[in-house]
Structures are given as structure tokens and as C-alpha cells.
Amino acid sequence: MIKSLYIKDFALIDELDVQFEKGLNIMTGQTGAGKSIIIGALNMILGERADTEVIRQGAQKAIAEATIFVGKNEYLFELLEENAVEVSKELILRREIRQTGSRAFINDTPVNISVLKEVGDQLVDLHGQHDHQLLLKEENHQDVIDQFDLVQPVMKAYRTEYQKMSELQKELRDLKRRERDLSEKMELYQFQVKELEAAELDAHEEDELESEMNLLDNAEDLDQKAAAISEIGNGEDVSLIELLNTIKMHLEDMARIEPEFQTYLEEVTTARISIQEAVQFAERYRDGIEFNPKRLETLRQRQSELNRLQKKYQRDIPELIQYYNEIKTELNVAENFDLEIERIEKKIADQAEVLKERAVDLHETRVQVGNQLSADIADALKNLGIEHGRFQVRVDWLKGGSGWVEVDGVPVECTSEGCDEVSFFISTNKGESPKPLAKIASGGEISRVMLSLKSILAKEHHLPVMIFDEIDTGISGHISEKVGREMRKLSEYCQIVAITHQPQIASQAHKHYKVEKVEEGERTITKIISLSEEEHIREVAGLMSGEEITDSALSSAKELIERSGMRN
Incomplete structure (x- = not known):
């Protein structure tokens, strides 16, 4: 979990130090208050690209630092040891941006940005608004399936054999190219060998x-x-x-x-x-x-x-x-070209059989994971208000291509990622057959599918932290409460930090923070305030009624919060 976040001289933030807690941490605030700035700082800490424009005017550098409790993660510890970083159950990830460039540190040890990103990927899943668009692109669907632990070893075995096949194919291409080149030079080489031998x-x-x-x-x-x-x-x-x-x-x-x-x-x-x-x-x-x-x-x-x-x-x-x-x-x-080509072609034929076995294993594993994911998401969608939702993961052979592998006599295209094409289909209404996700899902439905996916993946990978930047886009108040309940339930498995404009989601918070923009002297700065229980109620009421908080809004907010506590 993220224990603390420190930001200094970053965009509108003069200096900010916030302590997060276990469970569901909610951030609210008016549009433009600076919530996206905080997410931007977190992104920077996790190894994303940073521009010098984030440096606050008049400052020499921007700093963003997060202290994250990681517990036990053997892969992460090996990664830290490989990069000469002190291994501990609590990591301090730090990023500094100057006009001259960027620097990254883990536990005060300088590291490459790529290492910071790899470590960050093991600790935090940050879901931004653009992730909705990624889900709508079919080329990203296979990546979702391949994140499951069941697929990983099968994928590794396939890639090993695919690499061997690629090397054999390259060897054959090179040999045939040499054969063509030599056929043109044969007469010259024969003359030169004779002349130099005579010398x-x-x-x-x-x-x-x-x-x-x-x-x-x-x-x-x-x-x-x-x-x-x-x-x-x-x-x-x-x-x-x-x-x-x-x-x-x-x-x-x-x-x-x-x-x-x-x-x-x-x-x-x-x-x-x-x-x-x-x-x-x-x-x-x-x-x-x-x-x-x-x-x-x-x-x-x-x-x-x-x-x-x-x-x-x-x-x-x-x-x-x-x-x-x-x-x-x-x-x-x-x-001896003919004999050598024949030898390599025989090895390729043998390797094609091995590659086919690994490709079939990978295909069947993806089908298995896809079927389970389809059922899990359908169940999750019911909890999120899509009662008759059907979700379908289709895993089909990628037809055509190189013909390295044939399945049932039909050539299939093989890449380093396998020989499949994966696509998501959905039906949100009773009696409708599933259709491609990108064609029929609304923004609110995509939000709920994404939340369902994130919930399943969080339990699969045991990620310490998940961050949601306005996952409530396009959903109504009634559905928002269901989404909030699902996020609160998910926070039992990992810490969640979420930005929202929906009172139904904010009411589910274990800890509520308000982001606001204030003027100090000639400067405008962003602050984050940890709300007390009473302030939490008023902020939820404000989200319900606007700037003028009525007694009715306060009563409704209190009731909403109490309902979330009862379900905890």
C-alpha cells in the first residue's frame, strides 16, 4: 500500500504531503482543483514520461516521492537485487525533474527510469481515463488474457520454441541468399582461386x-x-x-x-x-x-x-x-548448398511440430482462461447493475501468414505472442447475442467492464495498490452506488486510491480526501486535505447538492455513508 505521497514544486503544487490508509481512499474536488496533477505525479513516480513543464514556475526542480509497503514479493526483491537496490518491505520511489533532465531513485539508490517503471508495475495498477479506450481496441484484448498466472508459463514455453524457429528460418534465408550471391560470383571466385593458388x-x-x-x-x-x-x-x-x-x-x-x-x-x-x-x-x-x-x-x-x-x-x-x-x-x-539447405529444412519441419504443440497448449490455455474470465465478468456485471449481461472472450486461430504451423490442415499465422486472435464480445440486454465490445458498449458499460476486469486481475496478481482516475465516467447515480460498493469490496484485497465526482462512490470511502485550489498571495496552489468524519459527510452532501449544502443533503449523505458502513 501507498503509505505516503510527497510532492514539491510540481505544476500548481507548492508542497504536499499526504498519508494514505488501507482500504478505499477517495479523492474529490472541483474540476480544475488539481486532482489530475496528483495522478500525474503518481504516474511520474511509477516511471512514466515526464516533461520539464511540470516544474512549478520559479522552482529549480519538481519532486514526487511515494513510500510504498510491498510486503513479500520474491520477483520484486530479485529485481531490486539485480539493480543493486537495498531490499526491504517498504520502498521509497522518488523522481526529480530538472530543466536538464530527469533522475529516479529507489531507497535513495539511483536507477534507470526503465527499472523504476518495472518496479512500479509490480506495485501499482494505475487506471487512467485513457484505459477505457485501450479496452475498446481489439489488439489489447490478448494482453488482458495473458496477464493471468495460468497463461504465463505456457506463453514462456511457446516463446522459447518460437525463438528457435525464428533462428532456423533466418539461417535458411541467409543460406539461400548466400547461394544466390555465390551463383553470381562463382565464375569470378573460381578464376581468383586458380590465380592465387598458382601464385x-x-x-x-x-x-x-x-x-x-x-x-x-x-x-x-x-x-x-x-x-x-x-x-x-x-x-x-x-x-x-x-x-x-x-x-x-x-x-x-x-x-x-x-x-x-x-x-x-x-x-x-x-x-x-x-x-x-x-x-x-x-x-x-x-x-x-x-x-x-x-x-x-x-x-x-x-x-x-x-x-x-x-x-x-x-x-x-x-x-x-x-x-x-x-x-x-x-x-x-x-x-554443398543443396545438402545444407536440406538439413536446415528438415530441422525446420521438426521444429514446426514442436512449435505446433506449444501453440496448441497456449491456445487451449487462453480458451480456458477466457471461459473463466467470461463467467467471472458476467457475475461481476450483475453486481454492477447489468442483470442480463453476457461477456464472451473469443480465442480464434490467426489464419494465413507464414504457414509455419498448420492446424487441421489450415496454415495459421504465428507471432512471438502466439497464433491466436483474442476479442471481447458483450451483450447488455436480455435476448441479444454478444457483439464486439467496441461496437455496442456505452461509456458507462465500459467503465463497469473495466472495473470487473480490474477486480479479477487484482485478486489474480495480488497487487498492493490500485488507482482509479474517474472510473465512474458515464454512469448514473444508481449504478454509481453499485460501483462504489464493488470498489469497497475490492479494497479488501488491495489498497485503492480513487478520484470521483459521484457522491455514491465517495460515500464508500474508508478515508476521504478533498483536493482544492487556493490563492496564497500572488500564487494559486493545490492542496489536499484529509477529511474528518464530519467533513466527509459534508463533502458527500456537497457532491449531491452543489455549493449550497442543505439539511436534506446532509441527511441523505449521512444515510448513504451509513449504508456503506453496514455493508463493509
Whole structure:
């Protein structure tokens, strides 16, 4: 139940703090007093879209906050844990609207608006005036049936198999598209595979080519320089090695006399060894130098061929190798398309049988729930003054379409929501056969059908709170009393907050609040007042007689209220 509602700087509301009670909480007030503003704030708390225009003039932000006692709700607690929100049996839902954007909190933890809405849906059913129109649209009727607990697991099982079928169908479409695309490219791919196979590509070949060509291209220069080194090191006229040997010999003699020469002796000895090794390497290298113009020309032709392929395909060598592997794989797939398509079509045929079983289960469950709902609403309508009312939920197969599933040899259309079309039919007069709800129901009848539905769903889902925004639209005073009694009876299962203009409904309140618009200084603001028992009687009397409350109206109001208490 909603324990308290706090609103600040929201539209005409300066600051409002109201405590709600168990049972039936009624709000009344003149048109334009601000009742819809309070409903708008509640909507905002429950995650509906909010506009910056709701910020009261001169304020920086609008705030709406509700403290809701939730009791035990395992699904809700799991949802809170998933979003790192402290789990408790009492939740504080808060929404702030600034010019720069909107923020949402649950128990002071920031959350996304989508999370706030999902939590709100578990706590409150807010029935606005536009919900009447939703009931008149046939595409919404299936959603009503699917809210029942009996349908939910069957729907989940169906959706699992439908998803598998959708994936198989997509796989088949993709394979056939690839087949069409490949048939157009087959000749090109075959030519390219042949050309690239003949090229015998190697990812490291270019570097190896460059290295070998560099050696062959500079063979003569390398030979000349290696010969020069050999001549300097071991020449007949002047030998660098012999000179270094002479220097080394003199330094040895001098070091025996003067130890300071020992360091230079070591350095010359090291230098002589290094130079001797360099000279010997140059001599050996000359023996391995290859003078092969023919080999060089072959390498240049190979390099030219690699450059041609890279330019033609706009890819470097590693990318060309990857491309070759890809198109070769495509050609291999193309050769086996028929077998692959046949394999998937067999899986689709098998899956169609499984999907049909789940579709039939879902169809039969909806029929079962629809029959029960038809009977329950017919009973509820009697209590609301439609004595000979008949309500009928029709669940028919959705004919035509993809043909994934056939029922009695007839293809039916399957969607993620099942293979059915659900529609509501009603008859409000004795002897008339039921006709589509949208075509014959008046505004008052729609209100009573909606209240009947809400009553049944509230008991089904154990929602803590239901909010009705003028569900009494289009109904007379006599029927209003029946509607009020039904709402009071429903409040035994959940807390109800309702806005009404009907004294017969207001008289049923366990707690009555009056919304009024007052002027304070230069500003007009909305206030909500919790009425005492005496004020409750006067407000009901005012709804009956208008601004001038007569003794007769007071007496009638008191009698009306006493009748509601006797039925409690």
C-alpha cells in the first residue's frame, strides 16, 4: 500500500504531503482543483514520461516521492537485487525533474527510469481515463488474457520454441541468399582461386626477396671491398697484421721495463685479434659471393608478379592469403548448398511440430482462461447493475501468414505472442447475442467492464495498490452506488486510491480526501486535505447538492455513508 505521497514544486503544487490508509481512499474536488496533477505525479513516480513543464514556475526542480509497503514479493526483491537496490518491505520511489533532465531513485539508490517503471508495475495498477479506450481496441484484448498466472508459463514455453524457429528460418534465408550471391560470383571466385593458388603466396616471401635481391644486386661491390680488406690485412708489400704484430712485440718489451705500457699492450693485442678475425671473415665471404644475373632477374620478375597481385586485389600479401582462404571456403560451401539447405529444412519441419504443440497448449490455455474470465465478468456485471449481461472472450486461430504451423490442415499465422486472435464480445440486454465490445458498449458499460476486469486481475496478481482516475465516467447515480460498493469490496484485497465526482462512490470511502485550489498571495496552489468524519459527510452532501449544502443533503449523505458502513 501507498503509505505516503510527497510532492514539491510540481505544476500548481507548492508542497504536499499526504498519508494514505488501507482500504478505499477517495479523492474529490472541483474540476480544475488539481486532482489530475496528483495522478500525474503518481504516474511520474511509477516511471512514466515526464516533461520539464511540470516544474512549478520559479522552482529549480519538481519532486514526487511515494513510500510504498510491498510486503513479500520474491520477483520484486530479485529485481531490486539485480539493480543493486537495498531490499526491504517498504520502498521509497522518488523522481526529480530538472530543466536538464530527469533522475529516479529507489531507497535513495539511483536507477534507470526503465527499472523504476518495472518496479512500479509490480506495485501499482494505475487506471487512467485513457484505459477505457485501450479496452475498446481489439489488439489489447490478448494482453488482458495473458496477464493471468495460468497463461504465463505456457506463453514462456511457446516463446522459447518460437525463438528457435525464428533462428532456423533466418539461417535458411541467409543460406539461400548466400547461394544466390555465390551463383553470381562463382565464375569470378573460381578464376581468383586458380590465380592465387598458382601464385603460391607466402606471407614472408617479400622480405626474403628483398634481402636476396639486395645481395645479388651488390655482389660486385661486396667482392671489391672484401678484397681490399684482405689486401690491407695480409698484403705482400704492407700487411696491417704484421705491423700490429711488430707494435705488440715492442710494447711487450717496454711493459717489462715500464708497467704503464701494459694497458696499451692489452688494447693492441685485442685490436690485432679483432682485425685478424675481420680480415679472415672478408676472405671467407669472398668465396661465397654469388654472381648470378639470371637469378636476380628471376627474383625481380617474382617481385613484379607479387606487386601486380597486390595492386589488382588492393590487399597486401597476408590479406591476399586470407582472401584466398575465404573464397575457397565459399566455393566449398557452394558445392554443398543443396545438402545444407536440406538439413536446415528438415530441422525446420521438426521444429514446426514442436512449435505446433506449444501453440496448441497456449491456445487451449487462453480458451480456458477466457471461459473463466467470461463467467467471472458476467457475475461481476450483475453486481454492477447489468442483470442480463453476457461477456464472451473469443480465442480464434490467426489464419494465413507464414504457414509455419498448420492446424487441421489450415496454415495459421504465428507471432512471438502466439497464433491466436483474442476479442471481447458483450451483450447488455436480455435476448441479444454478444457483439464486439467496441461496437455496442456505452461509456458507462465500459467503465463497469473495466472495473470487473480490474477486480479479477487484482485478486489474480495480488497487487498492493490500485488507482482509479474517474472510473465512474458515464454512469448514473444508481449504478454509481453499485460501483462504489464493488470498489469497497475490492479494497479488501488491495489498497485503492480513487478520484470521483459521484457522491455514491465517495460515500464508500474508508478515508476521504478533498483536493482544492487556493490563492496564497500572488500564487494559486493545490492542496489536499484529509477529511474528518464530519467533513466527509459534508463533502458527500456537497457532491449531491452543489455549493449550497442543505439539511436534506446532509441527511441523505449521512444515510448513504451509513449504508456503506453496514455493508463493509
